[in-house]
Amino acid sequence: MEPVEQLDRAAAEVARQNYAIEVEVRSEDEMGRLARTFNTMCASIRQAREELIRQERISTIGRLSGSIVHDLRNPLAAIYGGAEMLVDADLPPAHVKRLAGNIYRASRRIQELLQDLLNVSRGKSGAPEPCRLREVAAAACESLAATAEAQGATLALDISPEIELPLERSRMERAFVNLIGNAIEAMPGGGEVRISAVLDAGSVLVHVDDTGPGVAPEIRSKLFQPFVTAGKRNGLGLGLALTRQTVLEHGGDLWVGSAPGRGARFSLRLPAAHVVQPQGIAV
Ligand SMILES: Nc1ncnc2c1ncn2[C@@H]1O[C@H](COP(=O)(O)OP(=O)(O)O)[C@@H](O)[C@H]1O
Ligand SMILES: [Mg+2]
Structure with a gap:
């Protein structure tokens, strides 16, 4: 040739x-x-x-570990903080019991997260179960109560206890933790986070409103993409991407708006919601 x-x-x-x-x-x-x-x-x-x-x-390993760290950080902080108080302070029994309860719930969440991870790596996602929306949001509020208090932020839960819908409970709770956690972080000087829900033609429309400065305009258009973060020292930019993924996999949608007045409003719509009889006691 x-x-x-x-x-x-x-x-x-x-x-x-x-x-x-x-x-x-x-x-x-x-x-x-x-x-x-x-x-x-x-x-x-x-x-x-x-x-x-x-x-x-x-870089894939880095991103994956980032996402795992992101999810583990909140419950781990609750365990660390609670254990530290138990060791250092001479507390009244009721206080000890409350801290032990926090530590128990946070450890359980870590266990659930690890199980979720295993399921993801095996390509399995949990089956949805009928959940009271208020309970799921309340669990998220509870796990952030200490953080909110330390920052002078109040959490207001305005969801009727009668709204029920099929949810992957622990994933959806984490979605709320992300949204409420972001709102608290956006208000270092304190403020209010209000979580409200209305039934609307077979689906439920949920708003997470805050009284902070609102979403920075430069990231607004790509807010739900992974690794988009602004105005934080340790932001990974994964919370909203993961939260949106969770909501989409529930057949719903998540978007950002402006809260009436000032601040950010994150809205999600979830299908197949209906009203059940009240449970006798308030949740
Ligand atoms: N309630 C909110 N108010 C103002 N900015 C917000 C709010 N929620 C999210 N953001 C902005 O969106 C960015 C991305 O959020 P997220 O995906 O949870 O990542 P991270 O919290 O790790 O930065 C945040 O860094 C913040 O700038
Ligand atoms: Mg976040």
Whole structure:
């Protein structure tokens, strides 16, 4: 085969992204030098490609660990803080009992998170069960109560106890923790987070409103993409992306608006909601 023809075919292979090709160096003239250069070029493309794949793997691992850390941080902080108080302070029995309860619930949440992770890696997601929306939101409020209090933020839950719908309970609770947690973080000087819900033609419309500064305009258009964060020292930018994914997988939708007056309003719509008889006691 003519050297030029050989080079031409090799170049066509490279164009098809086959970089394993090598041309034969038959002479020491210009053609030979060209063939050698061609081979060196292919070798460096191969190397760069392998490096890129390695980097991509590292970055995927990094992103995944980021998301796990994100989910574990809240319950772990509750356990750490509670245990620290139990060790350091001489507390009245009622207080000890409350702290022990917090630690118990936070450990249970970590266990659920780990189970979720296992399920994700096995490609399984939990089956939805009939849940009272108020209970799920209340559990989220409870796990953030200490954080809110420390920051002078009040949490107001305005959801009728009669609204029931099929939910993956622990995932949806985490979705609320993300939304309410963000609202608290947006109000370092204190304020109010109000979680409200109305039934609307077979679905439920939920609002999480706050009295903070609202979402920064520069991230508004890409707010639900992973790794979008602003105005925080340790923001990972995963909370809203994960929350939206959870809501979408429930057949619902999540979007951002402006709270009446000032602040941010995150709204979610979830299908298949209905009213059941009140439970006798207030939840
Ligand atoms: N209630 C809110 N008020 C103002 N900004 C918010 C609110 N919720 C979310 N944001 C903005 O959206 C960004 C992304 O949120 P999120 O995905 O939870 O990631 P992270 O909290 O780790 O930054 C936050 O960094 C913040 O700038
Ligand atoms: Mg967040």
